[in-house]
Amino acid sequence: xxxxxxxxxxxxxxxxRASLEAISAAKATGAHVxxxxxxxxxxxxxxxxxxxxxxxxxxxxxxxxxxxxxxxADLAAIAKENAATGFLAAATSAGRDIAPRVAAHLDSxxxxxxxxxxxxxxxxxxVRPWLAGKAIATLTSSGPVFCATTRPNAFAQATGGPAAxxxxxxxxxxxxxxxxxxxxxxxxxxxxxxAPVVVSGGRGMKGPEHWxxxxxxxxxxxxxxxxxxxxxxxxxxxxxxxxxxxxxxxxAPQLYVAVGISxxxxxxxxxxxxxxxxxxxxxxxxxxxxxxxxxxxGDAFEVLPALSAAVKDLKAKG
Amino acid sequence: MKIVACIKRVPxxxxxxxxxxxxxxxxxxxxxxxxxxYDEIAVEQAIQTKEKLGGDVTVLTLGPADAxxxxxxxxxxxxxxxxxxxxxxxxxxxxxxxxxxxAARIQKSGAEIAYFGKVATDRDNSAVGLMCxxxxxxxxxxxxxxxxxxxxxxxxxxxxxxxxxxxxxxLPAVITCNKGLNEPRRxxxxxxMAVKTKPIPEESFEDVAxxxxxxxxxxxxxxxxxxxxxEGAAAVPALIQALRGEAGVI
Numbered sequence: 001x002x003x004x005x006x007x008x009x010x011x012x013x014x015x016x017r018a019s020l021e022a023i024s025a026a027k028a029t030g031a032h033v034x035x036x037x038x039x040x041x042x043x044x045x046x047x048x049x050x051x052x053x054x055x056x057x058x059x060x061x062x063x064x065x066x067x068x069x070x071x072x073a074d075l076a077a078i079a080k081e082n083a084a085t086g087f088l089a090a091a092t093s094a095g096r097d098i099a100p101r102v103a104a105h106l107d108s109x110x111x112x113x114x115x116x117x118x119x120x121x122x123x124x125x126x127v128r129p130w131l132a133g134k135a136i137a138t139l140t141s142s143g144p145v146f147c148a149t150t151r152p153n154a155f156a157q158a159t160g161g162p163a164a165x166x167x168x169x170x171x172x173x174x175x176x177x178x179x180x181x182x183x184x185x186x187x188x189x190x191x192x193x194x195a196p197v198v199v200s201g202g203r204g205m206k207g208p209e210h211w212x213x214x215x216x217x218x219x220x221x222x223x224x225x226x227x228x229x230x231x232x233x234x235x236x237x238x239x240x241x242x243x244x245x246x247x248x249x250x251x252a253p254q255l256y257v258a259v260g261i262s263x264x265x266x267x268x269x270x271x272x273x274x275x276x277x278x279x280x281x282x283x284x285x286x287x288x289x290x291x292x293x294x295x296x297x298g299d300a301f302e303v304l305p306a307l308s309a310a311v312k313d314l315k316a317k318g
Numbered sequence: 319m320k321i322v323a324c325i326k327r328v329p330x331x332x333x334x335x336x337x338x339x340x341x342x343x344x345x346x347x348x349x350x351x352x353x354x355x356y357d358e359i360a361v362e363q364a365i366q367t368k369e370k371l372g373g374d375v376t377v378l379t380l381g382p383a384d385a386x387x388x389x390x391x392x393x394x395x396x397x398x399x400x401x402x403x404x405x406x407x408x409x410x411x412x413x414x415x416x417x418x419x420x421a422a423r424i425q426k427s428g429a430e431i432a433y434f435g436k437v438a439t440d441r442d443n444s445a446v447g448l449m450c451x452x453x454x455x456x457x458x459x460x461x462x463x464x465x466x467x468x469x470x471x472x473x474x475x476x477x478x479x480x481x482x483x484x485x486x487x488x489l490p491a492v493i494t495c496n497k498g499l500n501e502p503r504r505x506x507x508x509x510x511m512a513v514k515t516k517p518i519p520e521e522s523f524e525d526v527a528x529x530x531x532x533x534x535x536x537x538x539x540x541x542x543x544x545x546x547x548x549e550g551a552a553a554v555p556a557l558i559q560a561l562r563g564e565a566g567v568i
Contacts, residue, residue, distance in 0.1 A: 011480075068485075069457060093478035097460045100413065100445035104452035109414035109529040112443040125533065131440055134335050135344060136536050143414070143529035176457035177487035180473075184481040191479035197567075221568070240497040241477055246331045246439050247355045247497075255567045266331040272538060276565045278557065284546070291541050294560045298550035306551035310558050314568065 002121030004031040004086035005079045006055065007102075009094050013045035018090035018152035018194060020053040025155040026088050027054025031121035034059060035164060036078055038071060043166050051164035053157055058164040067175020072098055074172050076105030079145060085122050091149035092193070099149045108143035113250065115154040115273070124148075132246040132269035152194045153252055190225040192242060196254045198274070200227030200244055202267075204260020204281060204300055208237035213304040214259060220311040227251065227271075229261045245270035260300045263288030280304070319373035319469065322424050322432040323364035323397070324447075325357035325388060327381045327408070328440040341534045343410065353388040356435025359495040362502040364433050365396040367467060374398040376427060380419055381408045386518040393513040394505035404520045409440060412530035417449035419523050425454060429490070436461045436494040444494070451492035459485045463498040 004026040009016040019035075026033045035055040037046055043060040050058050061074055075098065079087050087102055089095030091113040103110040115136075116127035124146040126139050141147075192198050199221070201214040211226070218224035228238035230245050244251055246266040256274035261267060263279070263286055271277070272291050279292035280303050289295045296303055329335060330352045336345040364375045376399040377392045379385045389400035403423060405411070411419075424432050434447030444460070451458030457471075463482070464475040471488040477496055547556040561568045 069452070072452065093461065093476075093480075096444050097448065097476075100443075100448035101452045101458070103414065103445070104417065104449040107414070109412040110443060110445045110449070111530075112413075112445060129442065129538075130344070130535070131329065131333075131335055132442060133538055134333075135337055136538050138533040138535075140531045140533055141529045142531060176491070177459055177485050179483050179485050181484040182478075182481050183484075185479075194479060243497075250442070255561070255565075264332075265334065272541065276561065276567045277541070277544070278561070289544070289546065291544075293542070293544040293565065294557055295544060295546040296548060296550070296553045296557055297546055298553065302551045303554065306554040307557065310554050311568065314558060314562070 001032040003082045003084045004029070004033050004088060004121055005075065005082065005084045006033055006035050007075060007089040007095060007098060008035040008037040008046060008050055009090065009092065010037055010039065010046050013039070013041060015046045015049035016090065016092070017157065018092050020049060020157045021152065021155040022088045022090045022150045023050055023053040023055045024158040025117050025150050026086065027158060029117060029119065029121050029124060031086065032056050034078070034082060034084070036061060036075060038171060047164045047166045051161045052159050054161050055164040058166045060166060060168045061171040062168050063171035063173060066179045067177055068097055068179070069101060069177055070172045070175035072101030072105060075102045079106060084145060086124055086146040089149050091151050095149050099147060103147035106145040106147065108145040108147045109141055111139055111141070111148040113151045114148045115151050117148070117150070129250065132250050132266070133272055134269050151252065153196065190223070192225045192227045192244060192251050193249050195223060195225035197221045197224035198227045198244070198251055198253045199224050199257045199259065200229065200261060201232065201259050202229035202261030203231045205232070210301070211238070213300065216308045217257065217304055217311065220308045220315065222315060229267050230264070258288050258292070259304065261288055262286045263291065319367070319371050319431065320427060320429040321364045321367050321373050321375045322427055322429040323361040323375065323377050324420055324432065324434050325361060325377060325379045326354045326438040326440070327351050327379065327385045327388060328354045328438055331355070331439065337535045337537055341536060342532055343535055354435050354438045354440070356437060356495055356497070358502040359497065359499050360433035360435050361392045361395065361397060362500045363465065363493070363495055366500060367431065371467065371469060376400065376429070378403065378420065378423060380405055380411070380416055382406050383520055389518050390513055391505055393516055394509035395503055396509070400518050402518060402520045403523050410528070412528045413441070413443045413445035413449060415526040415528050417446045418453060418526045420446065421450045421453040423523065424450065431467070431489060432492045434492060434494045436496045447492050447494040454490070454492070457487040457491040458494070459487055459491070460494040461496045462493050463496045465493060465499060
């Protein structure tokens with residue numbers, strides 16, 4: 001049976017949802033899925049989660065695992081030893097950093113941030129956005145190994161599979177670059193690319209001092225990240241990591257709330273595949289209303305507090 | 319230190335793109351082009367590296383002859399050399415082919431550091447810099463927002479979902495540049511005049527065939543027409559009802 005290697009990320013043994021989605025995407029093609037992760041323990045928690053999502057095996061790379069180039073070489077070696085026909089990672093920071101390196105080791109091209117995978121494990125087909133979603137390409141590869149990253153939230157995570165069988169392999173020591181530290185985000189804030197709900201603000205918020213209104217609405221949803229338009233990032237109101245659009249991040253949450261964002265084409269490209277889009281804008285002719293499922297014409301400073309209170313109320317009632 | 323920056327010509331961010339009638343590619347007729355946003359940061363970092371550590375900066379692009387326009391701008395900003403690896407179909411090249419062609423040219427240049435933008439805003443793969451480094455056997459740090467470099471290595475910070483990572487590396491290295499690393503300078507009149515007639519060579523290269531096969535390219539699916547649920551704070555209950563009942567997202 002064709003084998004697909006999936007790089008699995010975890011946080012102290014809790015497998016990342018985006019990685020589990022990648023495993024399920026691989027499994028859905030009919031492949032024998034081998035998850036590979038770097039971990040210090042025995043991998044039991046990750047093996048259970050990866051197995052549930054569809055992995056038959058988990059290879060635990062034990063060791064320091066702090067060099068991305070050494071890790072990529074290990075992943076490529078595992079792919080070669082197993083004669084894998086595919087290599088997948090989630091399109092997260094770590095996945096997007098590691099997958100191109102693995103692809104180059106395998107002398108195979110890479111399709112990043114795929115939103116659909118189809119075909120059979122030996123002849124996979126990827127659907128991915130070009131120009132941040134202004135066009136959608138369906139691609140196949142004539143390369144030796146089909147290498148891709150999967151967009152978080154775009155693939156269903158399967159459940160119910162038995163725990164993956166675990167083998168341990170010593171990670172290659174050394175490497176040309178070493179990760180020596182991580183300064184965690186304050187308060188464990190969700191990233192716009194991964195959050196199921198994104199609340200974004202634009203120039204209509206009139207200044208960074210009003211962002212508490214955006215943050216309040218995000219907090220009332222409980223599982224939301226805050227985003228921003230290019231205009232407000234360029235103005236220095238918000239960090240670039242929050243920018244949604246062609247020169248920022250492409251997001252596809254379950255719910256995207258655009259507040260005071262007019263909807264420039266480069267912003268629309270970055271969020272138009274969200275499942276449901278809500279727009280709140282004073283200007284009834286703003287282009288954002290053309291892609292929004294539901295709109296409120298009105299002043300963000302009036303609508304946001306009322307909406308935050310209503311969502312909070314709803315969540316409290318369960 | 320020999321320093322390289324690689325840039326890519328991409329459609330402007332405002333561009334409305336159409337697919338070709340055979341649905342196999344993009345119709346480039348009438349498209350306006352620019353240097354990919356993050357590649358400007360890469361060139362700026364290359365120039366700042368030269369200013370700090372000495373050496374010379376070469377700006378490379380795999381692209382059409384006309385891309386000499388962008389290259390001339392970077393010469394005016396302070397780059398020393400530029401070259402077009404001439405390919406009128408550059409935008410159809412896959413990540414691997416682009417990386418292999420650039421890696422071969424970087425190898426030949428004797429560079430110790432090569433800067434790329436973190437992503438080209440046309441194919442959005444974020445892959446070419448990392449693949450290039452891997453083909454060269456070099457260190458690579460991606461998505462860099464802060465960089466301290468010495469003659470033998472450096473320390474970089476990169477942005478991730480979980481926070482800011484610190485990465486140490488040895489040279490030679492590829493750095494892919496994120497917004498925040500620097501503020502690209504503008505060329506001044508003196509710089510522009512000085513490079514006005516400087517020749518920008520067009521180079522040929524050993525071709526690398528694509529592995530990517532385009533089955534089809536389509537416009538994004540149109541969104542179902544939405545509706546305005548009301549005006550002002552009074553519309554909030556109607557919105558909640560729509561999100562809960564109709565859309566089922568909360």
